[in-house]
Amino acid sequence: MFQLENVGKTYKQRDRTVRALDGVTLSIGAGQLVAIQGPTGGGKSTLLQMLGALDRPSEGVVRLAGREISRLRDRELADIRATEVGFVFQSFNLIPTLTAQENVEMGLEPLHLKPAERAERATQALASVGLADRAGHRPGELSGGQQQRVAIARALAKQPKVLLADEPTGNLDEGTRDEIMDLFEGLWRQGLTIVLVTHDSSVARRAERRLRIAGGKLTEKN
Template identity: 65%
Template sequence: MSTGHVYRLSGVTKTYTTRGKAVPALTGVDLRIERGDIVAIQGPTGGGKSTLLQLLGGLDRPTAGEILLGTDDLAKASPAQVGRLRAHELGFVFQGFNLIPTLTAAENVDTGLEPLGLSRPERNERVAQALAHVGLADRGDHRPSELSGGQQQRVAIARAIVKRPKVLLADEPTGNLDEHTRDEILALLFGLADEGLTLIIVTHDSAVAARAGRRLRLARGTVTELH
């Protein structure tokens, strides 16, 4: 992958209205994230971590400011443009896995390809490759209830990477896992970053953050870079 900025945030502010009162979640955030960065975002509950991740993922829009993903401004892009960027550029992994219980692992991974308009043979090949990449080549026909927590998170990661995104956004991806499984999932995620994927992780776990290349603290809507 080429080098350069993946994200450039300038003056990003997000304000919610609760019971008629303005509540700032982010206040004038400036941030640059480079291709291949591994970024851990920490901070207190209510400090703005999830809000920032939602803005980076195009799941919400800022009240003010600019969020450039490459050359596209997520703050001003049309819903169709944002949808295209999310389909092609961004992968998401969550604490709760968010797998569909009635589908097999392979079918869950395949849902990540629905917006791309690929042929069925190509979809099948990509699903098989993604499952192999996360060490589950022999679990494609298993449903979530037949998999351990760690295996379910691997399926969720396979679903995120099957479309070959440039950025993986992870919200507490190891929060429901024991220490051993956490370390396995981290090794998998960081291995993806070694291949050129930009990885942005919201985490409360200092052991996770300590392994990231960059650590950001988000408190009272303000980002501070930790060294």
């Protein structure tokens, strides 16, 4: 699924240079559930951005399904993000004036699907996360956990090869956090590749693999 070889990422920040990733080499197989932990500023989100074709490395190679994505043009990267990678974030990023159904359908706009197919995909995605009966509700009428489920449905509706989640339970209470992790685990057992960033060790312990990144350097946890 993913292969990273000696990936480095350097940023200019005011009057200094920041080394966000430092020679990261990593392989993630299809169908794995991987958790990435580490201190704030250690490189977690930067690594996730590399996997999701949201950023390019300063050096090294990033491959997705055998294709080198680190050298693609912006339009090609946008196509990958639209069709192959689903994203879930700590903030749900839902449009408050739209229903759950409409929010999920909006996520399909880059695919240029016919309205009927877009509606069908959104309906199926909401059903897959247990929200078939909430399709007509707006975000303000949903709990935090339900809003995150809508965000997950929006990502799943694209039928991606991989789901990338950045602190997906960070805004949720303990019980709701466990419900969302149950959902992720179920998707993983159905064969979806999932990579998630988390500060929560109880979340990370449910993953098949645990990685730690600090100071831009990656290590595998037992």
